[in-house]
Amino acid sequence: MTVILGPNGVGKSTLLLALAGLHKISGGSLLFDEEPLQNFSHQQLAEKISWQGTLPPSEFGLKVSDRLALAMRDVLESSGSYWDICRMLDIDHLQKRALGELSSGERQRVELAAVLLRDRDILLLDEPVAHLDLKHQASFLSMMQKLTAAGKSVLVVLHDVQQAVSIADDVLMIFDDGRVECGSAETVMSAVRLSKLFDTEITESGEGPNRLMIPNYFINNPQEK
Amino acid sequence: MQFDNRYKYALAIALPIVVLMLALAAGEQWINPFSANSTLNQTILWELRLPRILTAFAVGGLLALAGAWFQVLLGNPLAEPYILGVAGSSAVGAVFSLMLLPDSAWAMSAGAFIGAWVGITVVMLFSSQGPSKLLLSGVVLAAFWAALVALLLAILPEKRLGMALAWMMGDLSSSVIPVQALLIGWAVALGCGLVLARSLDTLLLGETHARALGVDVARLRRRLLWVASAATAIAVTAAGTIGFVGLVIPHMMRILFGTLHRGLLPASAIGGGILLVLADTGARMVIAPAELPVGVITALIGVPLFLWLLVRRI
Numbered sequence: 001m002t003v004i005l006g007p008n009g010v011g012k013s014t015l016l017l018a019l020a021g022l023h024k025i026s027g028g029s030l031l032f033d034e035e036p037l038q039n040f041s042h043q044q045l046a047e048k049i050s051w052q053g054t055l056p057p058s059e060f061g062l063k064v065s066d067r068l069a070l071a072m073r074d075v076l077e078s079s080g081s082y083w084d085i086c087r088m089l090d091i092d093h094l095q096k097r098a099l100g101e102l103s104s105g106e107r108q109r110v111e112l113a114a115v116l117l118r119d120r121d122i123l124l125l126d127e128p129v130a131h132l133d134l135k136h137q138a139s140f141l142s143m144m145q146k147l148t149a150a151g152k153s154v155l156v157v158l159h160d161v162q163q164a165v166s167i168a169d170d171v172l173m174i175f176d177d178g179r180v181e182c183g184s185a186e187t188v189m190s191a192v193r194l195s196k197l198f199d200t201e202i203t204e205s206g207e208g209p210n211r212l213m214i215p216n217y218f219i220n221n222p223q224e225k
Numbered sequence: 226m227q228f229d230n231r232y233k234y235a236l237a238i239a240l241p242i243v244v245l246m247l248a249l250a251a252g253e254q255w256i257n258p259f260s261a262n263s264t265l266n267q268t269i270l271w272e273l274r275l276p277r278i279l280t281a282f283a284v285g286g287l288l289a290l291a292g293a294w295f296q297v298l299l300g301n302p303l304a305e306p307y308i309l310g311v312a313g314s315s316a317v318g319a320v321f322s323l324m325l326l327p328d329s330a331w332a333m334s335a336g337a338f339i340g341a342w343v344g345i346t347v348v349m350l351f352s353s354q355g356p357s358k359l360l361l362s363g364v365v366l367a368a369f370w371a372a373l374v375a376l377l378l379a380i381l382p383e384k385r386l387g388m389a390l391a392w393m394m395g396d397l398s399s400s401v402i403p404v405q406a407l408l409i410g411w412a413v414a415l416g417c418g419l420v421l422a423r424s425l426d427t428l429l430l431g432e433t434h435a436r437a438l439g440v441d442v443a444r445l446r447r448r449l450l451w452v453a454s455a456a457t458a459i460a461v462t463a464a465g466t467i468g469f470v471g472l473v474i475p476h477m478m479r480i481l482f483g484t485l486h487r488g489l490l491p492a493s494a495i496g497g498g499i500l501l502v503l504a505d506t507g508a509r510m511v512i513a514p515a516e517l518p519v520g521v522i523t524a525l526i527g528v529p530l531f532l533w534l535l536v537r538r539i
Contacts, residue, residue, distance in 0.1 A: 020437060022433055041441070042439050043439040053434070056430075056431040060484045063483070070427055071438070
């Protein structure tokens with residue numbers, strides 16, 4: 001699992017779009033299995049990649065069950081896992097509701113279900129845990145770890161450095177000035193680098209699996225100063 | 226409030242037949258379609274009323290289908306068949322030929338048909354610009370065509386003014402397209418729609434998500450634009466400008482049958498037909514023996530219905 005980190009507007013989402021073949025790149029080249037990405041049709045890429053991004057608001061009252069059916073339009077496997085996935089994301093009771101009636105968190109969970117139902121080898125996730133409550137954040141991220149262990153490639157944009165520290169195998173940092181650093185999480189993730197990346201002081205403590213990354217803002221509550 | 230599947234199919238088959246029979250029977254003179262004994266009544270039923278009713282059905286269905294397509298294509302629930310100015314350009318064609326050529330019904334229809342395709346061709350130039358720019362160019366072009374129509378109406382000989390105005394409010398009595406051809410057009414349009422239905426559904430998620438699901442959005446968009454425009458051109462040629470069917474029916478059908486197109490498109494094709502048949506029957510009867518333009522009735526039904534929908538749903 002690779003986590004992409006960087007400040008707003010630096011091109012994280014665009015990078016995911018480009019990797020999914022949904023955004024034309026103006027320079028450089030993208031290779032997929034050593035072949036240029038543009039040699040693949042949308043259909044071929046859709047068979048390999050499951051991309052999750054913000055769903056634009058639907059004007060037509062699309063239902064949850066319809067939205068998930070669309071995600072599975074080119075998926076051939078049995079529907080045995082459908083209810084498992086819906087139950088895991090607690091959306092099994094929302095099936096007949098219109099997407100527009102749901103809360104942001106519920107909508108996000110529907111989108112995550114759509115990604116999981118597509119069951120592709122490569123998952124490109126753009127802030128998957130945005131709007132989710134803590135319970136669902138934790139269950140989804142641990143699900144991602146399981147999928148990674150099962151051999152899937154997961155590329156995910158996150159904003160919470162602590163989440164990144166605890167789940168990332170590799171990290172890709174995109175800086176404001178376009179500079180990029182990447183490597184294994186242990187080597188690249190340091191308080192100094194992250195502070196520079198986000199232009200915010202971050203404190204590090206603990207080691208290995210107990211490593212903590214906390215913005216100083218949360219430690220020294222400004223109200224107490 | 227969605228119907229069970231059983232009711233859906235029963236309704237889809239039964240309602241058009243009932244409405245058809247009712248429309249056949251109704252008129253200045255009520256005639257029982259099952260026991261029309263005099264030759265005069267036979268003639269009225271099968272040679273006057275039936276072709277007109279079927280014309281109304283096909284035109285209404287085509288307009289509703291085009292409306293459903295344009296709404297998804299442009300991602301805008303307010304879109305309707307004439308949104309891209311096709312009604313305006315065909316009105317220009319119709320009025321223009323009314324001015325130049327002697328024989329009226331044929332000339333107007335030919336002019337309308339040519340005008341429709343001129344309008345479509347112009348708007349196609351903007352089709353690669355994405356939905357919002359396409360919509361904007363359509364709206365602006367519609368204003369342009371409206372100005373041209375106003376200009377032509379101002380210099381039109383007075384005795385032809387009435388014809389032009391009647392055409393612009395919708396007129397099913399003088400369709401020069403054979404009713405069989407219209408019904409075939411209706412069936413072909415519905416068939417095309419059903420073939421595209423599954424890819425069409427993905428457009429409900431927005432363009433990027435549709436492409437992420439493996440749909441060639443640019444190609445789909447082009448095809449959709451062609452079938453929707455062709456349906457509009459045929460409808461406008463056969464019956465002039467009839468508003469609101471294309472706007473209201475797809476929304477009503479979404480409420481009743483859901484958003485997915487394999488259900489929505491047949492429902493719209495049938496529902497649009499039924500609404501226009503009813504409206505035309507009303508137009509024949511309200512001030513009989515004279516007739517109202519059918520566009521008056523569809524707007525009078527359509528506007529309150531749509532406002533009710535707006536308040537209730539969107």
